[in-house]
Amino acid sequence: MSDVSNLIGIWVSALLTVMVLSYLLGDNPLYRLAEHLFVGTAVGYAVLVAYYSLLRPRLILPLLQAPLENWTLVVPLLLALLLLARLNHSWRGAGMAPLAFLLGVGVALALGGALFGSLLPQVEGTMLSVNPADGGWGVAVGNLVLVIGTVSALAYFYFTGQGDTGWGRLRAGFLKAWRGLGKWFIMVTFGAIFASTVMARLSLLIGRLQFLITEIPKTLR
Amino acid sequence: MDSILELLGNSGITATQALMFILLLLVLPLLALFASQLHAGKRIPLRPIRAFERLGTFIGQSAETGQPVHMSLGVGGIVDPSTAESLAGLALMEHVATEATACGAPLTVTVSDPTLLPLAQDTSRRAWETHPYQYQVQEPEARMIAPDATAYAAGVMDILLGERVAANIMVGRFGPEYLLMGETGVKCRVPQVVGAADPQVLPFVHATADDMLLGEEMFAVGAYLRPRPVHIASLRVQDWLRVFLILTIVLGVLLRSL
Amino acid sequence: MKVKFGRSLAIAITIGTGLLVLANFFVRNEFLRRVQQTLLDWALILAAVALLLGAVNVVATHLRKIRGRRPGWVYSLFLLAALGTVVLLGFLDPRGVASPAVSWVFLYVHVPLQATIFALTAFFIASAAYRAFRVRSVDSFIMLVAGIIVLLGQVPLGQAIWDRIAAAKDWILAYPSTGGARGIILGVALGTILTGLRVLLGIDRPHVK
Incomplete structure (x- = not known):
């Protein structure tokens, strides 16, 4: 890219940056213009990526250049056509098959992820020693707090069952205490995550301001 | 035990994989058992969740004022691990769309991921078709804003700022862009x-929403709003698994410590 | 009859694909792995097609807005102009998305807009904090205390107030905060497992009419 186009580019992005930041003075036409331009470029860019990075190299070119070797691609081609048939309102039902396929993939990934990506590592990670002989009192107490926090926060979500019998009432009381404790741990988590995010977000803003302060003077030199 | 592990190893299955598989298999008979108990007339009471109770009020307000309800299904899709959250959003959408068409409240549903759009469109169409006088009411509008999460959030901000929304309902996968939408909703005094x-997003939900569905609660839509026995049975199974996980953790801690 | 067959077929497709993809999490098998990879590739292709449909939906929505002269229709004009320009620039150049013109728009229009709009959250977080940390109950008091310690633990001012505040911050993040987050994550995993299983068992069919 030429220097001139870079120069124009920097000024354009500076102008857009200021337009967005004008939102801080209140909702105004400049901000809304910038925001709509953003949504427009985002959709346009996604269309290009979908075509040039996925559809062309993975479906269209293989089918055109070597149809016999890539005959299995007929399946996604057919599903793609069925999905496109949705553009005609009376053919919306045809789109059920491709959606069913996508949903099958998605549900399996979510389920597998929940089992092996969340459940297993989180349970394993919580099986910690609370014996001071293993790592000193500090770690033991910390681990105990972590275990109680995990267990009570998990218990907080308990949905079903409130018995009327003596046993049921005892159970309900026990559960209520754990749920209350769980809520407190969740609140500690909220406070801690909130506070640790503040800094990260502030640095993003500082980054944008730095761009305005350092890049624009450079173009004037 | 060793011989079982060896057999598994030969077939390419590790012990943890087998364990998870057994866990998954255990769910099925439990689900069938609780569902049949419910069918036989047994009652399983659920703890109250305020967000579910208040939805009706918001939709009613929208019908009275004619101001639209906005519902966001988040930035997730249906072909990646966000699928479950997207489905939770869709389940709630089905309820909201049915209620909204029933009482004549205008509803706009927005999605970010294009794979979720057809399901949202079909859900809105289904809700509209079940209305006895469907040609006298408006079909809920389901539309995509942009696949980029920040662009999506900017588009939702635009709806909240520009369309005098009566209520803002958001259920699905959300990331750090959530704050843009949630805080704009607060600024526009829209009930949310x-x-x-x-967990990285929930503190901001807590700070901006009038009522929240915290984590697992969002998956309970079916049991609370469309009380089908199998959905209530699902919650019961979740509670049993919860107890099982807690016992496993406690046992593991004891074994490590002793 | 036709509809009924379509329904059953759709449910069968979901269950079949789902089980094939899920099997890979449980078994290490070369054939299954390749099947899964193929299915994921197809899903990617279909997601790209879904995106084209989504783009059509975006264009239609904004055209309606312009035609109906609904509030803010002028902005819709700009949105469509931006969208059209990017797509046109991409399709006019054989290099497509890698063409210099598209790269320029991406680098100097899209990226700064994205970064700056996202940076607005810095201000939003401040006003959200004011509300979140107002003490109304024991719960919000606990949240406030944890928040203040973690916040002050990150800045020099905090060190000046209490020299061990950084250690306190680390302790909160490592133990009680992690515990609470784990409880939430495990709960979500349980909800996800049951939601997924209901679809794979054909009980929930959000995609079937």
Whole structure:
């Protein structure tokens, strides 16, 4: 890219940056213009990526250049056509098959992820020693707090069952205490995550301001 | 035990994989058992969740004022691990769309991921078709804003700022862009009901939503709003698994410590 | 009859694909792995097609807005102009998305807009904090205390107030905060498992009419 186009580019992005930041003075036409331009470029860019990075190299070119070797691609081609048939309102039902396929993939990934990506590592990670002989009192107490926090926060979500019998009432009381404790741990988590995010977000803003302060003077030199 | 492990190893299955598989298999008979108990007339009471109770009020307000309800299904899709959250959003959408068409409240549903759009469109169409006088009421509008999460959030901000929304309901996958939408909703004094799963996002939901569906609660839509026995049975199974996980953790801690 | 067959077929497709993809999490098998990879590739292709449909939906929505002269229709004009320009620039150049013109728009229009709009959250977080940390109950008091310690633990001012505040911050993040987050994550995993299983068992069919 030429220097001139870079120069124009920097000024354009500076102008857009200021337009967005004008939102801080209140909702105004400049901000809304910038925001709509953003949504427009985002959709346009996604269309290009979908075509040039996925559809062309993975479906269209293989089918055109070597149809016999890539005959299995007929399946996604057919599903793609069925999905496109949705553009005609009376053919919306045809789109059920491709959606069913996508949903099958998605549900399996979510389920597998929940089992092996969340459940297993989180349970394993919580099986910690609370014996001071293993790592000193500090770690033991910390681990105990972590275990109680995990267990009570998990218990907080308990949905079903409130018995009327003596046993049921005892159970309900026990559960209520754990749920209350769980809520407190969740609140500690909220406070801690909130506070640790503040800094990260502030640095993003500082980054944008730095761009305005350092890049624009450079173009004037 | 060793011989079982060896057999598994030969077939390419590790012990943890077998364990998870057994866990998954255990769910099925439990689900069938609880569902049949419910069918036989047994009652399983559920703890109250305020967000579910208040939804009706917001939709009613929208019908009275004619101001639209906005519902966001988040930035997730149906072909990646966010699928479950997206489905939770869709389940709630089905309820909201049915209620909204029933009482004549205008509803706009927005999605970010294009794979979720057809399901949202079909859900809105289904809700509209079940209305006895469907040609006298408006079909809920389901539309995509942009696949980029920040662009999506900017588009939702635009709806909240520009369309005098009566209520903002957001259930699905949300990331750090959530704050843009949630805080704009607060600024516009729009009542908000939000359900999200990511612990990194939930503190901001807590700070901006009038009522929240915290984590697992968002998956309970079916049991609370369309009380089908199998959905209530699902919650019961979740509670049993919860107890099982807690016992496993406690046992593991004891074994490590002793 | 036709509809009924379509329904059953759709449910069968979901269950079949789902089980094939899920099997890979449980078994290490070369054939299954390749099947899964193929299915994921197809899903990617279909997601790209879904995106084209989504783009059509975006264009239609904004055209309606312009035609109906609904509030803010002028902005819709700009949105469509931006969208059209990017797509046109991409399709006019054989290099497509890698063409210099598209790269320029991406680098100097899209990226700064994205970064700056996202940076607005810095201000939003401040006003959200004011509300979140107002003490109304024991719960919000606990949240406030944890928040203040973690916040002050990150800045020099905090060190000046209490020299061990950084250690306190680390302790909160490592133990009680992690515990609470784990409880939430495990709960979500349980909800996800049951939601997924209901679809794979054909009980929930959000995609079937």
